[in-house]
Amino acid sequence: MPPQKTFQHLTDASAYQKLIKQYDVWLFDCDGVLWSGDDLIPGAKEVLEKLRGWGKEIVFVTNNASKSRKEILKKFVKLGVRADETEIFSSSYAAAVYLKKVLNFPSDRKVYVIGMEGIEEELDAEGIQHCGGTAKEDNVFLPPLDFSTLQDDKAIDPSVGAVMCGFDMHLSYIKLAKAYKHLTRPGADGPAKAGEVGGGCHFILTNDDSTFPARGGPWPGAGSLSSPLLFATKRQPTIIGKPHQHMLDTILAAKHFERSKAIFVGDRLDTDIDFANRGDIASLMVLTGISTRAEIEGDGAEIVPDYLVESLGDLDQVKEL
Amino acid sequence: MPPQKTFQHLTDASAYQKLIKQYDVWLFDCDGVLWSGDDLIPGAKEVLEKLRGWGKEIVFVTNNASKSRKEILKKFVKLGVRADETEIFSSSYAAAVYLKKVLNFPSDRKVYVIGMEGIEEELDAEGIQHCGGTAKEDNVFLPPLDFSTLQDDKAIDPSVGAVMCGFDMHLSYIKLAKAYKHLTRPGADGPAKAGEVGGGCHFILTNDDSTFPARGGPWPGAGSLSSPLLFATKRQPTIIGKPHQHMLDTILAAKHFERSKAIFVGDRLDTDIDFANRGDIASLMVLTGISTRAEIEGDGAEIVPDYLVESLGDLDQVKEL
Numbered sequence: 119m120p121p122q123k124t125f126q127h128l129t130d131a132s133a134y135q136k137l138i139k140q141y142d143v144w145l146f147d148c149d150g151v152l153w154s155g156d157d158l159i160p161g162a163k164e165v166l167e168k169l170r171g172w173g174k175e176i177v178f179v180t181n182n183a184s185k186s187r188k189e190i191l192k193k194f195v196k197l198g199v200r201a202d203e204t205e206i207f208s209s210s211y212a213a214a215v216y217l218k219k220v221l222n223f224p225s226d227r228k229v230y231v232i233g234m235e236g237i238e239e240e241l242d243a244e245g246i247q248h249c250g251g252t253a254k255e256d257n258v259f260l261p262p263l264d265f266s267t268l269q270d271d272k273a274i275d276p277s278v279g280a281v282m283c284g285f286d287m288h289l290s291y292i293k294l295a296k297a298y299k300h301l302t303r304p305g306a307d308g309p310a311k312a313g314e315v316g317g318g319c320h321f322i323l324t325n326d327d328s329t330f331p332a333r334g335g336p337w338p339g340a341g342s343l344s345s346p347l348l349f350a351t352k353r354q355p356t357i358i359g360k361p362h363q364h365m366l367d368t369i370l371a372a373k374h375f376e377r378s379k380a381i382f383v384g385d386r387l388d389t390d391i392d393f394a395n396r397g398d399i400a401s402l403m404v405l406t407g408i409s410t411r412a413e414i415e416g417d418g419a420e421i422v423p424d425y426l427v428e429s430l431g432d433l434d435q436v437k438e439l
Numbered sequence: 440m441p442p443q444k445t446f447q448h449l450t451d452a453s454a455y456q457k458l459i460k461q462y463d464v465w466l467f468d469c470d471g472v473l474w475s476g477d478d479l480i481p482g483a484k485e486v487l488e489k490l491r492g493w494g495k496e497i498v499f500v501t502n503n504a505s506k507s508r509k510e511i512l513k514k515f516v517k518l519g520v521r522a523d524e525t526e527i528f529s530s531s532y533a534a535a536v537y538l539k540k541v542l543n544f545p546s547d548r549k550v551y552v553i554g555m556e557g558i559e560e561e562l563d564a565e566g567i568q569h570c571g572g573t574a575k576e577d578n579v580f581l582p583p584l585d586f587s588t589l590q591d592d593k594a595i596d597p598s599v600g601a602v603m604c605g606f607d608m609h610l611s612y613i614k615l616a617k618a619y620k621h622l623t624r625p626g627a628d629g630p631a632k633a634g635e636v637g638g639g640c641h642f643i644l645t646n647d648d649s650t651f652p653a654r655g656g657p658w659p660g661a662g663s664l665s666s667p668l669l670f671a672t673k674r675q676p677t678i679i680g681k682p683h684q685h686m687l688d689t690i691l692a693a694k695h696f697e698r699s700k701a702i703f704v705g706d707r708l709d710t711d712i713d714f715a716n717r718g719d720i721a722s723l724m725v726l727t728g729i730s731t732r733a734e735i736e737g738d739g740a741e742i743v744p745d746y747l748v749e750s751l752g753d754l755d756q757v758k759e760l
Contacts, residue, residue, distance in 0.1 A: 184584060234583055257580060259609045262555055263505060269655035288580045289615075291608045291659075298650075298659050328671050329619075334590035338612075338619050342671040346663035350649050 123422040125403070125414060131435040137425060138436060141400060143373070143380035144169055145177040147360075148190075150385030150407020151430055152178075153197055155333055159406050161431020163199050172439045176205055177369060179382070181359035181389060183210035183284035183324035183340060186239035204372075209324040209359030212368040213282060214240040216358055219371070221320060224312035227279030230300055232293050232344070233286045237324065241282075248282075249275060250293055257288045267292065273299040279310025279317075283347060283355070284324035285340040294346050301351045321347070325359025327389065331408065361392035366399075383430060387413055387421040400424045444743040446724070446735060452756040458746060459757060462721060464694070464701035465490055466498040468681075469511075471706035471728020472751055473499075474518055476654060480727050482752020484520050493760045497526055498690060500703070502680040502710060504531035504605035504645035504661060507560035525693075530645040530680035533689040534603060535561040537679055540692070542641060545633035548600030551621055553614050553665070554607045558645065562603075569603075570596060571614055578609045588613065594620040600631025600638075604668060604676070605645035606661040615667050622672045642668070646680025648710065652729065682713035687720075704751060708734055708742040721745045 128134055146152060152162045170176060178201060180190065187206045194201040210233070217223040223246060231237050231251030241248045250256050260267055267273075273296045281297045300306065300319045308318035326341030340359075348355065358364045370377075381400040384390020385407025394401035403423035405411060414422045427433065449455055467473060473483045491497060499522060501511065508527045515522040531554070538544040544567060552558050552572030562569045571577050581588055588594075594617045602618045621627065621640045629639035647662030661680075669676065679685045691698075702721040705711020706728025715722035724744035726732060735743045748754065 259578060259611075262608050265653055265655055265658065268658070271655075273655070287583050287612045289610065289612055290580075291610055291664075294610075294659050294663070328673075332586055334586055334592075334594070337586065337589070338615050338667055338671040342615070342667035343612075345666040345670040346659055349666040350659040350663040352649075 122417070122419065125423050125426050127426045131437075134427070134433045135436045135439065137381075137402070138169070138172065138174070138433065139439060141174075141379060141381040143175040143177065143375045145179050145369070145380060145382045145399075147382075147384040147386070147390045148178055148180050149331060151383055151404055152199060154406065155331075156197075158197050158199070159429055159431055161429065161434040165430055165433045166199065168434070168436070170200070175373065175375065176201075177373065178206045179360065179365065179369065180207070181209045181325040181327055181340075183208060183213070183236050183359070184234045185210075185236040186243075187211055188239070189236065207365065207369050208236065208240075209365060210236040210240045210284060212365045213237070213284075213322055213324045213358040214244045214246060215368045215371075216356070216364050217241075217246060217280060217282070217320070217322065218244045220364075220367075221309065223280065223320075224310060226277070226312055227310045228275065228277045229280045229282050230275070230278045230297055231282050232289065232297055233282065233284035233324065234288075237282060237284050249278065250296060252288070256293050256296065257290060258292065259290065260292055268295050268299075274303065275300075276315040278319060280320035280322060281347070282322045282324065283340070283344040285330070286343060289343050297347055298350050301347065301353055307353070321351070321353050321355040323355045323357045326357050326362075327359070360389040361396055363397055366393065366397040385409060387423075391423045392421045394423075395421065402427065404428070404430050406430070443738070443740065446744050446747050448747045452758075455748070455754045456757045456760065458702075458723070459490070459493065459495075459754065460760060462495075462700060462702040464496040464498065464696045466500050466690070466701060466703045466720070468703075468705040468707070468711045469499055469501050470652060472704055472725055473520060475727065476652075477518075479518050479520070480750060480752055482750065482755040484518075486751055486754045487520065489755070489757065491521070496694065496696065497522075498694065499527045500681065500686065500690065501528070502530045502646040502648055502661075504529060504534070504557050504680070505555045506531075506557040507564075508532055509560070510557065528686065528690050529557065529561075530686060531557040531561045531605060533686045534558070534605075534643055534645045534679040535565045535567060536689050536692075537677070537685050538562075538567060538601060538603070538641070538643065539565040541685075541688075542630065544601065544641075545631060547598070547633055548631045549596065549598045550601045550603050551596070551599045551618055552603050553610065553618055554603065554605035554645065555609075558603060558605050570599065571617060573609070577614050577617065578611060579613065580611065581613055589616050589620075595624065596621075597636040599640060601641035601643060602668070603643045603645065604661070604665040606651070607664060610664050618668055619671050622668065622674055628674070642672070642674050642676040644676045644678045647678050647683075648680070681710040682717055684718055687714065687718040706730060712744045713742045715744075716742065723748065725749070725751050727751070
């Protein structure tokens with residue numbers, strides 16, 4: 119067994135200063151790091167401004183696929199945190215980029231969406247056709263035990279070459295049944311080809327968070343909502359969001375930085391810190407969100423960050439670099 | 440490794456006659472054995488009549504939880520197959536009996552239902568209170584990303600002491616979110632107690648079939664629809680239907696027969712034949728449904744019946760006992 123990874127608990131301004139000097143690219147999870155629900159973490163905004171002033175590159179990384187980058191940007195504006203759309207990487211954006219750039223998804227094929235506007239807007243931005251999602255005909259309850267809407271290939275659109283599944287508050291049996299049919303048609307395991315009818319159908323999840331935080335939560339998340347498709351089809355999807363590495367690939371393709379010069383700041387071990395560890399970039403854990411210090415101190419701790427601070431706001435103690 | 444189980448392929452009237460003589464209680468899966476969709480399997484009805492004439496006990500066992508026994512009986516009547524309601528055991532009925540008789544579910548507690556009329560009617564028949572299911576307020580699409588309907592404990596009914604999940608064509612995020620909240624509240628892992636508010640909340644699935652056959656199918660089944668709850672809560676539910684043994688316990692409690700005198704006739708290895716094998720009752724596989732002969736002949740065959748015939752109708756060759 120390899121020796122267990124240890125973390126450095128940073129507690130004073132000189133340690134914070136050394137950390138800031140060491141890394142040129144600062145990647146941030148948002149909820150639990152910059153804000154908690156609608157409340158800013160004290161000092162976080164000021165730290166971001168200082169990092170910008172010292173020439174650091176800033177990147178925001180969120181698994182939230184329900185909103186497009188444009189919509190996520192509105193939250194930054196609302197809370198008075200400076201951000202540019204090109205600094206924001208959501209799992210819906212990364213999923214659309216993955217489809218376009220990595221899979222070379224043909225322009226004559228469609229994506230069947232289980233998800234909300236955030237996914238549809240990012241697919242639109244990449245020029246990828248889609249159906250399902252918020253389309254009116256799939257956001258209905260079918261009459262109980264009446265399968266006529268689904269029978270006789272009415273469930274199948276042969277131009278569909280991928281199923282993309284994310285968080286969807288209008289999850290319906292009709293969407294699950296249609297997605298299932300596309301994912302299990304003959305040849306669905308292969309790649310979608312241009313000019314083909316039927317055949318290959320990719321299976322992509324924006325993220326696989328079992329739950330997500332929101333007022334009154336946690337609530338069942340995108341990973342939970344997609345589990346019927348995994349259970350019914352026995353297929354393994356490609357998962358884009360943290361801790362999976364397609365998200366990092368998308369960021370690196372856009373930002374071209376050295377991994378050794380980058381640090382990821384997050385509050386969740388199973389998404390944020392695991393994402394950084396798997397991607398060979400440094401990780402800084404904060405205690406203003408989900409995960410606790412006890413989880414990284416025990417003998418059995420499986421996911422451990424490189425650094426720990428109580429709050430991102432603590433770094434505001436650094437007055438100059 | 441134990442030697443692989445072998446099956447007897449019965450092919451003539453004398454072999455069928457010997458089989459019929461050996462067993463006094465004949466349990467039948469329905470779809471794929473007695474009928475296929477809306478078409479009777481040739482000879483099946485005649486065989487049932489002969490078995491009755493020779494004094495055999497007849498039992499019908501189905502995982503279908505979407506209909507109550509009364510509704511399932513209508514299918515028998517429609518196809519002209521004689522049956523009595525007391526001979527029919529559905530997973531919805533067995534689940535209601537399990538709750539009442541095995542768990543002694545308190546009369547002042549409620550079951551939160553993800554499912555259709557079949558479950559509600561069987562709970563009503565056992566005098567068990569329920570909510571969710573077909574209740575109007577939970578059969579709606581919430582406004583996207585508006586959690587106000589679920590916040591501030593609106594999702595929680597403290598009188599709920601069990602979540603029961605089965606096939607539901609009106610699965611909705613609101614139902615999944617409410618079920619999740621009940622299953623994860625403090626103390627939910629324990630038993631539901633009378634006169635208590637909150638606390639224990641049982642987790643019961645009528646069945647865990649990943650798909651089910653219907654015209655145009657297979658379609659995602661009850662096991663698929665319940666998987667978000669397993670994924671989000673990390674809880675292991677009690678599963679009632681075939682191949683799980685609570686179904687057999689329910690039948691034995693009502694019918695009091697010797698296992699050694701009973702035989703189960705089914706078309707599916709993973710539900711029917713596994714159910715019989717686990718329950719130490721003999722099994723007869725027919726090839727008029729889902730599973731194929733190739734699946735029981737290979738070296739790696741894991742589930743093997745005791746006997747094989749092409750069709751239940753073949754037994755009609757037996758003229759007298």
